[in-house]
Amino acid sequence: MTGQVITHRHDDYLRDLLQRAGLRATRQRLGLAELIFGRGERHLTAEELYGEAIQAGMRLSQTTVYNTLHQFTEAGLLREILADPRRIYFDTNVDPHHHFLDEDTGEMEDIPMDSVSVMGLPTPPAGKMIEGVDVIVRVRRPDTH
Ligand SMILES: [Zn+2]
Known part of the structure; x- marks a missing residue:
């Protein structure tokens, strides 16, 4: 066992x-x-x-x-x-990072924090600051037909 x-x-x-x-x-x-x-x-x-x-x-x-x-x-x-x-x-990985999400299988995979840079973020609402940005990159297999 x-x-x-x-x-x-x-x-x-x-x-x-x-x-x-x-x-x-x-x-x-x-x-x-x-x-x-x-x-x-x-x-x-x-x-x-x-x-x-x-x-x-x-x-x-x-x-x-x-x-x-x-x-x-x-x-x-x-x-x-x-x-x-x-x-x-x-x-189970609680450190900041981003993700690939396979739309077909529902499988998630980590993307290291420094492989993504987000530009052109809007100014946060008055009295607020940006705490973090979590990116989910949605992927799927290309159509084969
Ligand atoms: Zn993760």
Whole structure:
């Protein structure tokens, strides 16, 4: 069971990660954290994570998955990306960066911050300053016919 091996290797690390973020390391949070953070950098939706959790044999509701993702986001462990009104991605890379979004597959890929320069930004409304610009470059395969 490769899954078991990974669990044990990551367990202390994940427990630590949650505790440093101010979250109690419950079994459910640890289980979800393993799925989220145990596989390298990821962009995943709540639906995907729920599917993975069920597959991994966890017994939990979709609401628990949503709540946990939002707790992780608020604690700074994840970054929320609103790709379109129907899809929210949770990104394990919380450093500022941009994204390619494959419109056909829904797959997201990082673009380093310094590979994009945004020019000609409008003057922000009175009394406000620009905090950041997140670029989503939408891609698809060219039509082959
Ligand atoms: Zn990303």
